[in-house]
Amino acid sequence: MDASVPGTFGDLVQGRSVIACLGAGGVGKTTLSAAAAVGLAARGRRVLCLTIDPARRLADSLGISREATEESTIPAERLAQVGMAGKGRLDVAQLDAGRTFEAVIRRSAPNREAAERVLGNRLFRYLSGSLPGVQEEMALERLFAARADSRYDVVVLDTPPAANALDFLDAPRRLVAAIDSPFVAWLAGGATAGAAARAGGRGARMVLRLLARIAGPGLLEEMAGLLADAQVLLPGFRARATEIDGALRSPEVLFVLATSAQPQAIDEAIFVHERLAALRPDGDAFVINRVRPRFASGPADEVPADVRIPEELGRRLRANLVEHERLAADDEAEIRRLVRRCGDHHRYYRVPAFETDVRDLRAVAEVARALFAPGAVVDVPAAFASTDGAAGGRGGARGRAVARHDGGGPDRGVGPRG
Numbered sequence: 001m002d003a004s005v006p007g008t009f010g011d012l013v014q015g016r017s018v019i020a021c022l023g024a025g026g027v028g029k030t031t032l033s034a035a036a037a038v039g040l041a042a043r044g045r046r047v048l049c050l051t052i053d054p055a056r057r058l059a060d061s062l063g064i065s066r067e068a069t070e071e072s073t074i075p076a077e078r079l080a081q082v083g084m085a086g087k088g089r090l091d092v093a094q095l096d097a098g099r100t101f102e103a104v105i106r107r108s109a110p111n112r113e114a115a116e117r118v119l120g121n122r123l124f125r126y127l128s129g130s131l132p133g134v135q136e137e138m139a140l141e142r143l144f145a146a147r148a149d150s151r152y153d154v155v156v157l158d159t160p161p162a163a164n165a166l167d168f169l170d171a172p173r174r175l176v177a178a179i180d181s182p183f184v185a186w187l188a189g190g191a192t193a194g195a196a197a198r199a200g201g202r203g204a205r206m207v208l209r210l211l212a213r214i215a216g217p218g219l220l221e222e223m224a225g226l227l228a229d230a231q232v233l234l235p236g237f238r239a240r241a242t243e244i245d246g247a248l249r250s251p252e253v254l255f256v257l258a259t260s261a262q263p264q265a266i267d268e269a270i271f272v273h274e275r276l277a278a279l280r281p282d283g284d285a286f287v288i289n290r291v292r293p294r295f296a297s298g299p300a301d302e303v304p305a306d307v308r309i310p311e312e313l314g315r316r317l318r319a320n321l322v323e324h325e326r327l328a329a330d331d332e333a334e335i336r337r338l339v340r341r342c343g344d345h346h347r348y349y350r351v352p353a354f355e356t357d358v359r360d361l362r363a364v365a366e367v368a369r370a371l372f373a374p375g376a377v378v379d380v381p382a383a384f385a386s387t388d389g390a391a392g393g394r395g396g397a398r399g400r401a402v403a404r405h406d407g408g409g410p411d412r413g414v415g416p417r418g
Helices: 008-014 029-042 057-062 076-081 097-108 112-119 122-130 134-147 162-179 182-190 193-215 217-249 263-279 311-341 361-372 380-385 399-407
Strands: 018-023 045-049 089-094 154-158 253-261 285-291 347-352
Touching: 008 029, 008 285, 008 361, 018 263, 018 311, 018 399, 029 045, 029 057, 029 076, 029 089, 029 154, 029 253, 029 285, 029 361, 045 112, 045 134, 057 089, 057 162, 076 217, 076 361, 097 112, 097 134, 112 122, 112 217, 134 154, 134 162, 134 217, 162 217, 253 263, 263 311, 285 311, 311 347, 311 380, 347 361, 361 380
Parallel strands: 018 154, 018 253, 045 089, 045 154, 253 285, 285 347
Antiparallel strands: none
16 A cells, blocks of 8 residues: 555545544444554554544454553554554544543643642532533543644544534534633632622522532532632633634644445535534545445346356346446445535545454454555546436435435444445
């Protein structure tokens, strides 16, 4: 696999420090994340493959414990055994949002005593586990901490399914908006529960008294302490969120949209692409997974003269080939529809369907070889030149069948379709 060939996936990711894989559930996004990481390590890059997907399928694909949160190194000999030997390094990590939040507090607090006070506060522990957006913001914290880690050249990020992944990308802006809100300013400015109650009037005093009865003595004091510390912590949170939001727009960050060639998945990829355009208008990449290859070089009923097979078996084989070629043509039509809808300023790559599901490192290595190969590149000019109308779509019979078969199921890797 020659990463220097113009237009290959290896050429596209050269020099990137973050590769974020997004996509709907069930299209093989986790497998493609793992394959990208393995392929980069084989090309000499020092790679951290990080997952924020709660399902933690990445651990299964790369052979590490689902409970591991610290970096786990994939031994070089294991990579060599599957034909991916190289001078690089591959580490794998899974997000621990609580530990990341603790690290953020310790970094943002003015001193150790203030950090311990916040971390030990009951109200803080509740808020840190229940506030919307905290998980996503901590994922970004973990991502960009890894990006700044001198041990790694590139971080490959496996995100949750598409809707949650978009929430993840919006997290910095939502956090800044929350910090800038009048309510948070009122809380932080109050500094004490007593002042907050006086500022809020009778209604606030009633709420605080009710909370005190429910949570027990000491709640108001803890609230006062947290409000006082918030005046110091919130500016640091805001500055970090703004920094991360800007970093997401950096050309060092590559977004890879994973999809399959099924109409429902293509529609989802188009939707995610349109949402991403608001974040960064520059072209990124699509990887179309589990594409059925074309086999027939001529009419399906042409059999070489020296081949002797039973008539009934031959009939069934010809019928099977005709059906496969029809489905493969549908896949190619869907790829052309994706290219025409999303534009020629993106790169598009196809990965073929394999005979078995991807469940281990050896199978991930096979996907990596296919992804980085020159043959994976989709001919974009040809897709725009095509005028066929066989793009399937939601309304066709194939689209309805796909909706029944792939209605948000598990991320199945790269394997056969039913």
